[in-house]
Amino acid sequence: MVDLNLLQSSNAFKHIGMEVITNDDNKIGVKINASENLMQVYGSIHGGFIAMAVDAASGVAINNLIGQHRGAVTVELKVNYLKPVSDSDIYAYAQVVKAGKRIITCTVEVFDSKGDHVAVGITTFMLTHID
Numbered sequence: 001m002v003d004l005n006l007l008q009s010s011n012a013f014k015h016i017g018m019e020v021i022t023n024d025d026n027k028i029g030v031k032i033n034a035s036e037n038l039m040q041v042y043g044s045i046h047g048g049f050i051a052m053a054v055d056a057a058s059g060v061a062i063n064n065l066i067g068q069h070r071g072a073v074t075v076e077l078k079v080n081y082l083k084p085v086s087d088s089d090i091y092a093y094a095q096v097v098k099a100g101k102r103i104i105t106c107t108v109e110v111f112d113s114k115g116d117h118v119a120v121g122i123t124t125f126m127l128t129h130i131d
Contacts, residue, residue, distance in 0.1 A: 012052070012056075013030075013056070016032060016037075016038065016049060016052070017032060017033040017035060018030050018031065018032045018033075018052075018053070018056060019031050019033075020060055021091065023091070023093055027093040027094070027095060028057070028060055028061050028064055028093070028094065029057040029060065029061070029091060029092045029093035029094055029108075030053055030056045030057045030060060030091075030092050031089055031090070031091050031092075032045075032049060032052075032053050032089060032090045032092075033089050034085075034087065034088055034089050034090070039086075042084075043086050044084035044085055044086040045084075045085045045086070045088075045090060047079070047081055049090075050079065050081065050085070050090060050092075050110055050118070050119050051077060051079045051121070053090055053092035053108075053110060054077065054079050054092055054094075054108045054110065054119065054121035054123065055074055055077055055123060056092070057092035057093060057094040057106075057108050058074075058094045058106040058108055058121075058123040058125065059072065059074070059125070060094065061094035061095065061096055061106055062094075062096065062099075062104050062106065062125050065096055065099060065104075066099075066104075066127065069129075070127055070128065070129060071127070071128040071129070072104060072125040072126065072127050072128065073125060073126055073128060074123060074124070074125055075103075075124050075125060075126045076122075076123065076124040077121065077122075077123050077124075078121060078122050078123075079119055079120070079121040080119060080120050080121070081118070081119050082117050082118055082119055082120065083116065083117075083118050084118075085112050085118050088112040088113040088114065089112070089113050090110055090111070090112060090118065091110065091111045091112075091113075092108050092109070092110045092111075092119075092121075093108065093109050093110075093111075094106045094107070094108045094123075095107050095108075101127070102126060102127050103124060103125070103126060103127070104124070104125045104127065105122065105123065105124050105125075106122070106123045106125070107120070107121070107122050108120065108121040108122070108123065
């Protein structure tokens with residue numbers, strides 16, 4: 001198992017205020033704290049940050065599965081946006097669907113603070129070795 005605090009200490013996580021979380025069902029994911037810096041011109045969180053949450057939640061779930069001597073890099077990311085998010089933090093929870101020898105696929109659900117579904121995603125990661 002990888003040290004999730006190490007993942008959370010990355011500059012990207014710190015820059016946008018993202019943290020590793022676990023929900024009541026023990027699904028692992030990330031939370032992004034809403035701020036003016038994340039908003040697009042229409043007053044909702046920019047979709048790029050929601051996509052980043054989908055990618056990061058998958059990365060956290062995969063790294064938790066594969067341990068510290070392997071790495072994983074994103075090779076595909078798809079997000080369907082269901083509703084805009086304004087005045088709310090976002091929560092993205094990933095589930096590993098299939099873990100092969102080289103490829104891992106996850107599904108991700110994204111919610112706002114009220115528990116409304118705001119996006120869904122699917123990611124594909126390629127496993128690497130860490131020297």
